[in-house]
Amino acid sequence: MSVPETPSSQRRANRARVMGALRERGALSRSALAQIGLSRSTVTSVIDELMAAGTVVEVVAGKDARKTGRPPTLVGLNGSLGVALGLEIANGVVRAAICNTAQELLVHDSIPVDDHTPPEATLKMAGTLIDHMLARVGFTRAQVIGVGVAMPGPIQRRTGVNGRATTLKPWVNVNPWATAHEVLQLPLLVDNDANFGALAEMTWGAARGCKDVAFIYSASGIGAGLVLNGALYSGANGTAGELGHTTIDEDGLVCECGGRGCLNTLANADAITQNLWRSHRDRLSIADVIKLAQVGDAGCRRVLADAGRHIGLAAANMYNLLDPELIVIGGNLAPAGEILLGPLRESMARRAIHAGEVLPPVVVGELDYDVVVVRGAASAVLRDAESFPLPKH
Ligand SMILES: [Zn+2]
Structure with a gap:
């Protein structure tokens, strides 16, 4: 026998929906909250109740507020809760x-x-x-x-x-x-x-408001965080988006995965710096290579352009399969900017099917290399209300 819905269980459900939206998206206006499927009066009454309990506070609208007219009053979770x-x-x-x-x-x-x-x-x-x-x-x-x-x-x-x-x-x-x-x-x-x-760039960065995004992250290897129809996609066994292990050269070097000629063997930070051994001798970090390229060093510009072309090939295959609306580049190669992205786009355009339409923009992420992943990781906890309830206060 199903339990009849009582006013108090309905109230709890409404409160959970409002809390869920605030945990996921940060501070919101009351009208944005009404778009989660509750009436304005219900939102007002839930917010009043949460404000009285100290769970929710009014937040000053940030720099995004319109310059004309009254800035919207936002409500968000009390930052001292945890x-x-x-x-x-x-x-x-x-x-x-x-x-x-x-x-x-x-x-x-x-x-x-x-x-x-x-x-x-x-x-x-x-x-x-x-x-x-x-x-x-x-x-x-x-x-x-x-x-x-x-x-x-x-x-x-x-x-x-x-x-x-x-x-x-x-x-x-x-x-x-x-x-x-x-x-x-x-x-x-x-x-x-x-x-x-990918989650961080969707919440605060270049991919805000997007539903189909590939975030190509380069650290010691190259991987892609895939957001399909608004949700992260990990695949059946967790290996979706392993762009660094897609084959670029069947006769290439053996990769750490055991395969041959994976993208990582041609375009990760180690592969790029190792290419410069003859011309530069000193052990350069990838940050050094990017700095030298920016002041016109021909060898450094060349290896970054080559890496861009290889990543573009892999990105074209990914685009042909998944059709993202935006490709965001983050991690240790992102500071190279157009030195990497120009050849990447060119290589992608040569191979991508786009039936005469424009290809998705390829842009550098807005969050810095040293915060993008950790910020997204913290955000994933805040989004998961079921596994991570707020501490009692
Ligand atoms: Zn591999």
């Missing part, structure tokens, strides 16, 4: 960010980590970093709603372990959720770095 953390475990570095419940970035930081460090030791260092950062912004571990942990490479959906294609060798066949949960002792979720980056 914090969500983002953690990115990457080659050579661990990055972390703390966002409050109002979706404001409070602090971000990073520590260097040797690539051979075992997962438990890396996570212990991450835990210490998190504790220092929480102290800096005046929150405690008890106020942490959850941690979004970003890993490079695919995480196998069925087993939860990192596949062999990850660039972090000590993490191959490790279950990052179980290991991080044991070391950090905090509620958490784990996903691929590019997926979190």
Whole structure:
């Protein structure tokens, strides 16, 4: 027998919908809230109730407010209710960010980590970093709603372990959720770095308002976070968007995944810098290569253009299969800007089917390399009201 809907259960459901929208999208106007399928009077009564409880506060509209007329009054979650953390475990570095419940970035930081460090030791260092950062912004571990942990490479959906294609060798066949949960002792979720980056660019960056987006993230490898019809797409087994392991040259070098001539062997940061050994000798970082290219170094411009062409080939294949409305480039290659993007677009245009219509714009992401993934990871926690309830206050 089904339980009849009572006014109080209806009220709870309405409150959950409003809270869900505010957790997902940050501060909103009352009229934007009415668009989630509730009447204006219901929204007003739910907001009044949440404001009286201190859960929701009025927020001054930011720089997006129209210059003429009265700026809209927004309502958002009270930022002192708790914090969500983002953690990115990457080659050579661990990055972390703390966002409050109002979706404001409070602090971000990073520590260097040797690539051979075992997962438990890396996570212990991450835990210490998190504790220092929480102290800096005046929150405690008890106020942490959850941690979004970003890993490079695919995480196998069925087993939860990192596949062999990850660039972090000590993490191959490790279950990052179980290991991080044991070391950090905090509620958490784990996903691929590019997926979190896509979420951040959709929420705050270049992909705002888009429903079909590919976010190509270049760190030690190249991956794509795919948003299809408004939702992140990971595939049946978690390997969707592994652009860096698509074949570009069948006779090329053997990749860490065991395949030959993957995009990573031609266009990731290591492949680019190794190309310059004869001309430059010194061990250049990818940031050095980009800086030299910007002041006209011919060799550095050449290798970045070549990388752009290879990424463009892979992007054309992806476009032909998925038809995104926008392609966003983020990560350590993004600062190269048009030196990379010009050849990338040209290469893509040669191979993409577009039936006489324009190709999707290819743009550089709006969020910086050191925050895009951790911000998205924290946002993923804030969006997941079911797994990460707000702390009692
Ligand atoms: Zn590969």
